Amino acid sequence: MEFRDVSKRYAGQLAVDQLSFKVPAGRICVLVGPSGSGKTTSLKMVNRLIEPTGGSILIDGRDVLREEPTALRRRIGYVIQQVGLFPHQTIAENVGTVPRLLGWPKERIAARTEQLLALVGLEPSRFALRYPAQLSGGERQRVGVARALAAEPPVMLMDEPFGAVDPIVRDRLQNEFLRIQRDQGTTVLFVTHDIDEAIKLGDRVAVMRGGKLVQYAPPAELLAHPVNAFVAEFVGSDRGLKRLVLLTVGGVDLDTTVARAAVSPNAPILSPASTLRDALVRMLASEAQVGIVVDRDRYLGVLTLSTIGRMIRDDT
Amino acid sequence: MTEGEPLIRWDWIASHLDEFAFRLGEHVELTVIAVGVGFVIAFALSLLILRAPRTEGPITAVTGTMYTIPSLALFALLIPYTGLTVVTAEIGLVSYTLLILVRNIVRGIRGVPADVREAAVGMGYAPREVLWRIELPLALAVIIAGVRLATISTIGLVTVTSLIGQGGFGFLILIGIQRFFTTELIAGAVLSVALAILADALLVLLQRRLTPWARAA
Ligand SMILES: Nc1ncnc2c1ncn2[C@@H]1O[C@H](COP(=O)(O)OP(=O)(O)OP(=O)(O)O)[C@@H](O)[C@H]1O
Ligand SMILES: [Mg+2]
Numbered sequence: 001m002e003f004r005d006v007s008k009r010y011a012g013q014l015a016v017d018q019l020s021f022k023v024p025a026g027r028i029c030v031l032v033g034p035s036g037s038g039k040t041t042s043l044k045m046v047n048r049l050i051e052p053t054g055g056s057i058l059i060d061g062r063d064v065l066r067e068e069p070t071a072l073r074r075r076i077g078y079v080i081q082q083v084g085l086f087p088h089q090t091i092a093e094n095v096g097t098v099p100r101l102l103g104w105p106k107e108r109i110a111a112r113t114e115q116l117l118a119l120v121g122l123e124p125s126r127f128a129l130r131y132p133a134q135l136s137g138g139e140r141q142r143v144g145v146a147r148a149l150a151a152e153p154p155v156m157l158m159d160e161p162f163g164a165v166d167p168i169v170r171d172r173l174q175n176e177f178l179r180i181q182r183d184q185g186t187t188v189l190f191v192t193h194d195i196d197e198a199i200k201l202g203d204r205v206a207v208m209r210g211g212k213l214v215q216y217a218p219p220a221e222l223l224a225h226p227v228n229a230f231v232a233e234f235v236g237s238d239r240g241l242k243r244l245v246l247l248t249v250g251g252v253d254l255d256t257t258v259a260r261a262a263v264s265p266n267a268p269i270l271s272p273a274s275t276l277r278d279a280l281v282r283m284l285a286s287e288a289q290v291g292i293v294v295d296r297d298r299y300l301g302v303l304t305l306s307t308i309g310r311m312i313r314d315d316t
Numbered sequence: 317m318t319e320g321e322p323l324i325r326w327d328w329i330a331s332h333l334d335e336f337a338f339r340l341g342e343h344v345e346l347t348v349i350a351v352g353v354g355f356v357i358a359f360a361l362s363l364l365i366l367r368a369p370r371t372e373g374p375i376t377a378v379t380g381t382m383y384t385i386p387s388l389a390l391f392a393l394l395i396p397y398t399g400l401t402v403v404t405a406e407i408g409l410v411s412y413t414l415l416i417l418v419r420n421i422v423r424g425i426r427g428v429p430a431d432v433r434e435a436a437v438g439m440g441y442a443p444r445e446v447l448w449r450i451e452l453p454l455a456l457a458v459i460i461a462g463v464r465l466a467t468i469s470t471i472g473l474v475t476v477t478s479l480i481g482q483g484g485f486g487f488l489i490l491i492g493i494q495r496f497f498t499t500e501l502i503a504g505a506v507l508s509v510a511l512a513i514l515a516d517a518l519l520v521l522l523q524r525r526l527t528p529w530a531r532a533a
Contacts, residue, residue: 084435
């Protein structure tokens with residue numbers, strides 16, 4: 001997906017100003033920025049809910065403005081900021097919307113609906129026949145995501161899809177979503193104003209301000225090298241800490257000179273796949289200076305607080 | 317009313333059940349045609365308003381004026397052209413339904429939440445599908461509320477069309493007045509009111525049937 005000099009003008013005011021960036025196929029690009037920075041407007045120009053004033057948007061090299069809008073939209077999964085479930089349809093009918101529009105056979109729609117509800121953590125037997133008004137805000141948001149995924153679209157547009165769920169469920173949904181996205185190789189344009197969400201989900205992060213693209217980079221680079229004070233402030237003064245989410249225990253140098261038996265018994269056991277942030281939290285919680293890194297049963301070495309400290313400070 | 321005669325003569329009522337049934341059929345027919353034709357016209361006008369909002373002012377002005385013309389005056393105006401016929405009666409009855417129906421259809425469809433409409437368009441519903449599958453079902457409660465009002469007021473107005481020979485229960489009222497026969501007059505009035513209440517109840521049931529999601533909340 002590619003934005004080429006895309007602009008949108010409302011009554012003399014530029015809501016989106018000369019936006020250009022590329023999202024590689026199968027990757028997640030997260031648009032972040034303060035309220036009113038043009039995130040939603042940019043997203044809606046992709047499925048032509050809003051027509052750009054200038055520039056072009058390409059999907060698979062084809063200009064969306066040349067495509068028939070309804071056919072285009074059926075190929076693009078869309079999660080809107082306000083969820084927008086159809087109040088007069090059951091949850092199952094809501095989820096089956098695009099497959100129905102595409103003329104799938106009934107049995108296939110039913111099977112897919114059930115699979116998707118389970119996927120987003122809603123027991124099909126309990127939820128399928130309810131109406132949206134009978135769900136909590138968070139449950140509705142999950143239905144919104146399931147509905148967008150229904151026809152396995154190659155491209156997804158998601159506007160703050162996890163905004164209304166509590167942090168624990170959000171974390172689970174994010175992981176679930178990442179798994180599905182990797183599975184299906186979906187190309188995703190994802191809007192949020194939560195920088196932590198952007199760092200966790202994005203292969204690329206586009207920071208917007210006043211309709212302009214301020215920085216477009218992988219999350220690690222954004223944290224390491226914010227291009228200006230605005231981005232630095234936006235990613236937060238704790239950006240070093242945030243970077244720990246992106247690094248795994250297995251990805252840093254371990255101290256292999258210490259024998260396992262010599263390590264204090266209260267040190268936590270860490271797996272190479274866990275993030276440095278999780279490792280740090282567990283080390284602090286157990287008041288140990290080190291963590292024991294074990295891959296299955298094999299002892300790999302110890303992770304020290306000073307190594308983590310170096311990663312927090314390291315700007316390269 | 318003649319001296320010593322009771323307000324209601326039950327024996328007269330018992331012996332005129334056939335006539336009541338006949339007048340009921342007439343009353344229902346006049347009402348159903350009026351509301352049916354009125355709905356079709358109002359629906360078309362509403363779509364026009366929704367598509368071209370600047371037509372709303374003129375359409376509201378015209379239907380509003382029709383609504384305020386005294387019914388007798390309207391019939392008097394029409395008789396030279398269409399005579400003492402069903403057509404005359406229906407023109408009057410239909411024109412009285414338009415204001416209410418247009419207002420409710422437009423309000424109902426405009427009341428559909430913007431996010432719901434946007435989701436429908438964004439998922440690839442064609443414009444016509446958005447209207448039939450999303451907007452109309454969601455507007456149904458407000459639209460049926462309009463149909464209920466139009467139906468009740470039409471049932472009342474049909475008693476007036478008896479003056480041009482098309483009256484249903486109104487015919488009983490008219491004859492009752494002419495003959496100073498309270499039994500017939502009261503029978504006509506009571507039956508007309510009863511019909512209005514019954515029709516309203518049926519429409520409420522219909523609405524419940526058609527909007528199961530409204531009860532689920
Ligand atoms: N239909 C419209 N008419 C005029 N101005 C608009 C319209 N839609 C959006 N805007 C303006 O365009 C700018 C960008 O809006 P947009 O909805 O894209 O912001 P956003 O980044 O999604 O914000 P939020 O995080 O609050 O959702 C805002 O200043 C907004 O006021
Ligand atoms: Mg927005």
